[in-house]
Structure formats: C-alpha cells, structure tokens
Amino acid sequence: MLISQKKSDMTKYIFSTDFPQQQYIQIKAEFDVREEVTYLQFPAWRPGRYELGNFAKNVRSFQVFSEEGKKLNFSKISKDTWEVDTSGCKVIQVRYSYYAADMNAGSTYLDDSMLYVNPVNCCIYCKGREEEACVLEVNVPEGREYAGGLKREGNRIEAESYHVLVDSPFVFAKELEHNTYEVGGVVFHIWFHGLNRPDWERILKDFTAFTTAQMKDFGEFPVDEYHFIFLIQPQRAYHGVEHQNSTIIVLGPSIDIFGSVYDDLLGVSSHELYHTWNVKSIRPVEMYPYDYSRENYSPLGYLCEGVTTYMGDYYLLKSGVFSLKEYLKEVYKLLNKHFENFGRFHYSVAESSFDTWLDGYTAGAPGRKVSIYNEGALIALLTDVFVMQKTDNRKSLNDVMRYLYYNYYLDKKGVSEADYLQAIKDVSGGDMYEIFEKYIHGTTTFESILADSFEYLGLEMEATPVSQTSLAAIGIKTTQSGEGWMITTVYPGSDADVGGLMIGDKIMAVNNYFVDGELDKWLDYFRNDQLTMVVNRKGKLIERTLPQTDKNYYLNYSLKKVYKPSVIQLQAFRKWTGFKLEETDL
Structure with missing residues (x-):
C-alpha cells in the first residue's frame, strides 16, 4: 500500500526520459512554500561513499516556477545551493536536467534500454525537511520491468521521507531476471540485468546459507524484505553499495560471472547484506x-x-x-x-x-x-x-x-x-x-x-619472497608502458629507493640492454651483477646505479600451523573456523 498523505505535505518528483541517447533525465520537483525565501539544496555526497560527489555538476537548465507557471528569481549561493524568492507563492516547481552517464553501484544511468537511478544523485530537496514524505512519478517506455526496494503502482513510487527516498535506488529496464528466497519470514529478491540464464540453483543455495548465518547471529533482520540488484557488465567491474533494504552491485565480465568472478559475487553480496545491520542500522553518531x-x-x-x-x-x-x-x-x-x-x-x-x-x-x-x-x-x-x-x-x-x-x-x-x-x-x-x-x-x-x-x-605468519625480481630484489612495482616499464611504487629503503629511482620513471634499459617488454627477465639475467638502469624521467634519459644487497622487499604473507598446538589453541581455532586444526x- 502506498502512503496516504495530503499532496501539500509531500515533495513530488517527475522523471522523464524523452531523449535517452543524450543521457539527460528531465526532472521536475514540486515543493510547498513555507517562507518568503526558500533554499534548495542538491546532495553533495551519498551515504556509503565517504567522499564528496558534488552531484550538482551534472545539472543543467535549472529553472524555478510558481504554481501559475511564472519564472521566479533565484541566486546560486554555493556550488549546490540555490536561494529562491518565493514571496506570494504557495507551491514552486523546480525544473532541471541531470546528466546520467556513469555506470557504477552509486551512480545514475540512462540509455535506450534502461533507467537506473540513485535518487541521492539527482533529487534536489529543501534542507531541514528531510523527514517529509516524497512521491516520484517515472515516465519510461512501456514494457520496462521494475527492480527496487520501494513499492510502486504504475509509474508512481512513494517514500515515507527524503531519507528513505535517497536510500532506495531503482531500475526500469528490459529483460530483468528475477528470483526469490526466504529466511526467517523475510523475502529476499535477486535481480539480474545484463545476465542471461543465471545459475539459480547455485545462487539460491549459497545466498540462503550466508543470509541464514548472519540473521541467526543478529536474531532478526531490520527490514521486511530485501533486494539484491545486480547490474552485470561485459567488461571487468566490481562495486557494491549498501542501502537499508537493498543493494546495487555492478559486476563483470558477464561471460565469467559463474567462473572466476563468482567468488567476487559472493564476497560483495555477503558484505553488502551485513551492512544492513552495520552502518545502515548501527551508524556512527556523526551520521545520525x-x-x-x-x-x-x-x-x-x-x-x-x-x-x-x-x-x-x-x-x-x-x-x-x-x-x-x-x-x-x-x-x-x-x-x-x-x-x-x-x-x-x-x-x-x-x-x-x-x-x-x-x-x-x-x-x-x-x-x-x-x-x-x-x-x-x-x-x-x-x-x-x-x-x-x-x-x-x-x-x-x-x-x-x-x-x-x-x-x-x-x-x-x-x-x-x-x-x-x-x-x-x-x-x-x-x-x-x-x-x-x-x-x-x-x-x-x-x-x-x-x-x-x-x-x-x-x-x-609465514613470509616468503614474491617471485618477481623487480618486487622482491629491487623493490619496485611497475606497469608496462609502451616499450618501457613505468614505476608505480617504490619500497622505502629498497635498492631502487637508495639508487634514486622515482615513481613515474619509465625503465628503458638494464645494464645497457633495452628491456623491450621483458624487465624481470633482464633483472634475473643480471641478478648477481651491479645493476645500472636507464630511465625516461619526464622526457629526459637518466642513468642510475643501484646498490647490491641480498635483501628481499616485497613478500607474500600466509599462515601455517604452530608446532605442536596446545589444547587452548585447538579449541580457539575450532571456535573461530568451525574446523579442527x-x-x-x-
């Protein structure tokens, strides 16, 4: 059942997608007026990402009208705040377009096949009125399926507050795959966009298992239902964002979701589900x-x-x-x-x-x-x-x-x-x-x-040298860049550091031999010799001689059993893992 409330008590948003190829969503927001001056605020960030997003940078054609359709005067007083003269007005309508071209788990995206919205990206509000109910009307082509944590009737979605609205991403798209499972009386929905023929037997078994374990330890679930919404990409992708009764997860490549990417799918899903208790429920006082x-x-x-x-x-x-x-x-x-x-x-x-x-x-x-x-x-x-x-x-x-x-x-x-x-x-x-x-x-x-x-x-803990000579013996991380190798990290105090190599240097030659894409092979070849490197540093060729040491820098860390574990250790390991050491x- 949708919220029953007077229209004047609700903020209303209307979304239209008339020209999806341009990736601009046309948005109208209606507010009742309570002061002679109204301050309109655009979100500066989104919960789940503790950095500024500055979403107002995606806004164009910002205008404000009275209920009679008269243009109102306004001033932009900060990067994301507008001051509007609303004397004599009962209702104002704010019109703007929002550029929706990013595809990640916290973004908003539009093309001719889907509308994916995180409302916190694109819904302007009146600061101080976040507890007021909101209604959202979405105009999309017929035949689009809906996935989201808010109930909808037709093209109408309602939220009991702005806080709830902006914590409720949704998708209207073609070809959404859907299934459900139930744990402790709570229904869990799984949605896939961009993935044909999910292995539902495998997914439902694994998701039921980790959901059951989490709910058992907490004793209850904070909400009545939950939605896992997966946006599967053809290229490599990995990102998830938590919400109170849903999560958006972007993963790829699609051809490997049930291969090497499946552990990622499980890991991010269990992580985001746990967030339902931790951060969406248990929250820092600074964010409450x-x-x-x-x-x-x-x-x-x-x-x-x-x-x-x-x-x-x-x-x-x-x-x-x-x-x-x-x-x-x-x-x-x-x-x-x-x-x-x-x-x-x-x-x-x-x-x-x-x-x-x-x-x-x-x-x-x-x-x-x-x-x-x-x-x-x-x-x-x-x-x-x-x-x-x-x-x-x-x-x-x-x-x-x-x-x-x-x-x-x-x-x-x-x-x-x-x-x-x-x-x-x-x-x-x-x-x-x-x-x-x-x-x-x-x-x-x-x-x-x-x-x-x-x-x-x-x-x-057990530490062993990594196999790559550039990391273990020299102390640098590199990435191939054209015919050379760009240094991305230098281990402090390593041969590379003492020898004067810098982040951003492109290694071109080792002991006067052009590396030609084979840096580690040349380093192995000269492993017992003094090393001299020629690097391209911002367009200038520089030669550096490295000291000779027997140290290993980058190491691989793992765990092994202690010799003759005690009874206490055996009991602790069993408690921690469920396995006998x-x-x-x-």
Whole structure:
C-alpha cells in the first residue's frame, strides 16, 4: 500500500526520459512554500561513499516556477545551493536536467534500454525537511520491468521521507531476471540485468546459507524484505553499495560471472547484506541523521567498513559457502595489502577514515594513508580474537555487534568510539582502550599484535619472497608502458629507493640492454651483477646505479600451523573456523 498523505505535505518528483541517447533525465520537483525565501539544496555526497560527489555538476537548465507557471528569481549561493524568492507563492516547481552517464553501484544511468537511478544523485530537496514524505512519478517506455526496494503502482513510487527516498535506488529496464528466497519470514529478491540464464540453483543455495548465518547471529533482520540488484557488465567491474533494504552491485565480465568472478559475487553480496545491520542500522553518531549537504566526518571507518569487510567474508566461511582455504585466501589478501601499504607508518586508521573526504578512495600521495577497509578488517580480526580470549571462546565479535544493534540502533541512537569500546568491555570484560590508541589512533605496527592473535588460534605468519625480481630484489612495482616499464611504487629503503629511482620513471634499459617488454627477465639475467638502469624521467634519459644487497622487499604473507598446538589453541581455532586444526591442511 502506498502512503496516504495530503499532496501539500509531500515533495513530488517527475522523471522523464524523452531523449535517452543524450543521457539527460528531465526532472521536475514540486515543493510547498513555507517562507518568503526558500533554499534548495542538491546532495553533495551519498551515504556509503565517504567522499564528496558534488552531484550538482551534472545539472543543467535549472529553472524555478510558481504554481501559475511564472519564472521566479533565484541566486546560486554555493556550488549546490540555490536561494529562491518565493514571496506570494504557495507551491514552486523546480525544473532541471541531470546528466546520467556513469555506470557504477552509486551512480545514475540512462540509455535506450534502461533507467537506473540513485535518487541521492539527482533529487534536489529543501534542507531541514528531510523527514517529509516524497512521491516520484517515472515516465519510461512501456514494457520496462521494475527492480527496487520501494513499492510502486504504475509509474508512481512513494517514500515515507527524503531519507528513505535517497536510500532506495531503482531500475526500469528490459529483460530483468528475477528470483526469490526466504529466511526467517523475510523475502529476499535477486535481480539480474545484463545476465542471461543465471545459475539459480547455485545462487539460491549459497545466498540462503550466508543470509541464514548472519540473521541467526543478529536474531532478526531490520527490514521486511530485501533486494539484491545486480547490474552485470561485459567488461571487468566490481562495486557494491549498501542501502537499508537493498543493494546495487555492478559486476563483470558477464561471460565469467559463474567462473572466476563468482567468488567476487559472493564476497560483495555477503558484505553488502551485513551492512544492513552495520552502518545502515548501527551508524556512527556523526551520521545520525545523515546531512547530505556537507561532509559527515567520522573516525569510525574501521567499524563501518572494516568490520563489514571482515564479517562479510567470515560469514561465507561460517555458512559453509567458502571452504577454509577459500576463506584464508581472503585473510592473506588483507595481510599482504597491509604490509605493502607504507602509509601505515605515517597516518593512523582513524585519521585515514576522517580524510576519505579529502582525497576519496584514490591512492593519493604515496605512503600517506591506509585503507579503512583493509586495516579495519584486520582490526576487526584482532577484536574478534580479543573477545574470544577474554571469554574463553564463549563470545566473539558478533556478540559485540549484536550488542550495538539492540542497544543503539533499536534505541535510535548513533554509536561513538566510546560506545564501541564500552560494548567490547561489556561483552568480553576486557578493555581495548590502549590497543585502540596504539593501532587505530596511532601508527604502531600491527605485526606483533597480529602474531599474538594468530598464535592464540594456533597459527603463525609465514613470509616468503614474491617471485618477481623487480618486487622482491629491487623493490619496485611497475606497469608496462609502451616499450618501457613505468614505476608505480617504490619500497622505502629498497635498492631502487637508495639508487634514486622515482615513481613515474619509465625503465628503458638494464645494464645497457633495452628491456623491450621483458624487465624481470633482464633483472634475473643480471641478478648477481651491479645493476645500472636507464630511465625516461619526464622526457629526459637518466642513468642510475643501484646498490647490491641480498635483501628481499616485497613478500607474500600466509599462515601455517604452530608446532605442536596446545589444547587452548585447538579449541580457539575450532571456535573461530568451525574446523579442527589438527585435521586441517592449510
């Protein structure tokens, strides 16, 4: 049933797609007037992506009219805010076109086969009136199917508030594949666009398994139904965005979805489902409620994204969807990304969370910051083991997250770091304050605490040199660029660093031999010799001689069993993985 409310109490949006080849959506927004001056705001960012999106950059032909169709005067007072003279008006209509040409999990896209909308990209609003109901009329060609978390009747979609509207992406498209499964009385919808003949038996079995495991640990699901909406691309793609009762996931290539990409499909789906509890329900106090007009700074990226990254993969193991080897492969990825990110020596996880708003999700200045996803996931693992240790394996991190869900979300409260620390203490009896100060707010290396945590589980880290000579012996990461090799990363203190090589240098020759696309073969050939390299540095050829050392720089990290694990270690490993360590081949 759609919302029953007076028209004057609702914001109304009308979407038209008259010229899809131009990729502009024509939008009309109607607001009732309450002041002589009305301020119209365009969202500056979208939840789930903690960086400015500046969506107003896609707006053209912005105009405002009275209910009689008279043009009203307005001034643009910031990059995404308009001041409108509405004296004498009861209703205004804002008209503009929105350019919809990006295809990712948080974008809006239009062509002659589909309309895909994240309303937070393109729906203007009156700041301070986000709690008011909204109605959306969508004019698309006949024969388009609908996928989305909001109910619709014909071309009409309603939301109980602007917050709900902008958290509810939808798709109108040809040829949507659809199926459902049910867990705990909740219906889960799976939609595919761009994929013919999904392997429904495999998908429904795996999705039911990890959904059941997550719901069992939380005890309930925050919403009545849920939608997985997959936009499958012919090229390589990987991106997911969480919403309260849905997720948009962009994946590709389509020809390999049920081959090598299937683990990605499972990983991102479990991750986004876990977000339904963590970040859409359990939310940082700084984002409760969301303010779409500006940055919502928070140091809690390690909770929002780190815990979700860890738990998303962990539930694939716990549900039996991933084997132990498949799960540990994801843990190894976390370890290797951690040790290869030199920003860990210079910028804390909390600072990096705060600064996603400064430089987004790009690598940025070399060695400056860390990933809230990767470092946060390792912190989540450490926290999981900490709680296990303090409770003789009776409790774990999922008990802490359940505590936050029932004591904060259901009480309609945001979570601070102090709240998170208190939740850990209430569940485990242990205090992680000093650990947080050292490893989340400080730059103390994780190596010792990781080693201690793995030791409790009967495991130890093992590091072996990578096979590529350029990484292991020289200390550079490269990508082929024409006839040379462009240096993308230099390991601090490595032979390459001491020898004066720089990021951006293009290696042309080794010991006077033109590399001709075979850099590592030439490095292997001269492995026991002094190395002299000719590089193209911004158009100038420069020669650099590297020191000779026997050090290895880039390493591959993995885990192995400790020698003669104790009873405590055997019990801990069984609690963590569900497997017997003594019977496991890592």
